[in-house]
Amino acid sequence: RKEVEQDPGPFNVPEGATVAFNCTYSNSASQSFFWYRQDCRKEPKLLMSVYSSGNEDGRFTAQLNRASQYISLLIRDSKLSDSATYLCVVRPTDSWGKLQFGAGTQVVVTP
Amino acid sequence: EADIYQTPRYLVIGTGKKITLECSQTMGHDKMYWYQQDPGMELHLIHYSYGVNSTEKGDLSSESTVSRIRTEHFPLTLESARPSHTSQYLCASSELTGGSSGANVLTFGAGSRLTVL
Numbered sequence: 001r002k003e004v005e006q007d008p009g010p011f012n013v014p015e016g017a018t019v020a021f022n023c024t025y026s027n028s029a030s031q032s033f034f035w036y037r038q039d040c041r042k043e044p045k046l047l048m049s050v051y052s053s054g055n056e057d058g059r060f061t062a063q064l065n066r067a068s069q070y071i072s073l074l075i076r077d078s079k080l081s082d083s084a085t086y087l088c089v090v091r092p093t094d095s096w097g098k099l100q101f102g103a104g105t106q107v108v109v110t111p
Numbered sequence: 112e113a114d115i116y117q118t119p120r121y122l123v124i125g126t127g128k129k130i131t132l133e134c135s136q137t138m139g140h141d142k143m144y145w146y147q148q149d150p151g152m153e154l155h156l157i158h159y160s161y162g163v164n165s166t167e168k169g170d171l172s173s174e175s176t177v178s179r180i181r182t183e184h185f186p187l188t189l190e191s192a193r194p195s196h197t198s199q200y201l202c203a204s205s206e207l208t209g210g211s212s213g214a215n216v217l218t219f220g221a222g223s224r225l226t227v228l
Contacts, residue, residue, distance in 0.1 A: 008151065032215050043201055043219035044154070087154075091215055098170070099215065101146075103153040 001026055004090050004102035011107045013078045020074040021105045023088030032091040033064055033071045037084045038104060044087055047073075078109045114138045117202050117220035124192055125228050132187045132223045134202035143185040144217065146201040147171060154201065160185055192227045199224050 006023045013019040025033075033050035048055070050062040050071050061074040075082055088102035115136040124130055136143065141162045146154040146169075156169030160179040174196070175189050185204075189196055203217040 002153075004153070034215065043221050044217075045219070046216055049215075098156060098159070099217065101154040103151065 002102075003027060003092070003100040004088050006088050006102040006105045008103060009106040009108075011105065013075075013082075013107060013109050015078060015080060015109055015111055017078050018074065018076050019078060019107060020072060021086070021107075022070045022072045023102050023105075024068075024070045025088075025090045025100070026069070027090070027092045027100075028066075028069060029093045030069075030090045031093045033062075034089040034099075035060075035062060035071075035073050036087040036089055036101075038087055039084050044101075047086070075107070078107075080109050080111065083107060083109045115202060115204055115218050115220040117200075117223050119223060120221060121224050121226075123226045123228065126191075126193055128192050130189050130192055130225070132200055132202075132225070134185045134187070134220055135183050136185075136202075136204045136218070136220075137183065138204060138218065139182065140204035140206055140218070141182065142205045143179065144203045144205075145169070145175075145177060145185070145187050146203065147173070148199045148201055148222075158187065192225075194227045197225060197227050 035047040036044040037047045038044040048057045050064050054063045059076045063072045085104035085106045087104045090100045118133045143160045145158040148154045155171035157173040158177040160166050166177050200223045202220040205217050
């Protein structure tokens with residue numbers, strides 16, 4: 001079983017719509033959670049950290065559910081520029097600094 | 112503008128050749144990493160370093176080697192390239208400490224796409 005699992009998608013979303021997707025992690029002791037964004041054939045870039053109480057950054061909302069061991073990302077009012085692969089990243093407490101990456105969820109925003 | 116640079120961006124090379132992928136960062140970060148990523152797949156950590164003269168193997172077995180003689184420089188070497196080494200190699204760096212942020216925020220280079228014929 002993979003440490004971090006994501007639905008690969010693609011999620012095809014009309015421009016202006018809302019899309020949400022989850023990521024599950026296997027290590028219940030994991031402490032830190034992040035969403036990175038990776039455009040096609042580009043490097044990953046940090047989108048946002050995920051805090052225990054949930055957090056927002058503009059049109060993006062991240063949630064953490066420790067009981068069910070998943071994090072979620074919601075994108076409101078989708079823009080064409082939101083088309084990308086979204087990587088779920090987890091830091092287990094027993095491997096300081098060694099982040100675990102999911103394979104990513106592809107989002108395609110269409111006009 | 113990039114703060115972490117990788118060269119070459121693209122390399123097509125024959126089997127058996129020795130190659131070195133270069134990675135340099137200007138942020139003064141202590142930690143540096145090499146990841147391997149195939150299309151549609153997750154990043155796999157192959158090497159990392161906590162600072163000068165520190166190198167560790169990552170989670171994915173790799174025939175490559177790394178060195179860290181200077182803080183800003185973390186080259187990866189394949190002594191004898193094989194077709195199975197065809198992949199994208201991503202270099203990254205982060206701060207050493209900062210439990211909730213610094214050490215967890217990776218800055219990636221643009222990647223080196225290697226094709227071994």
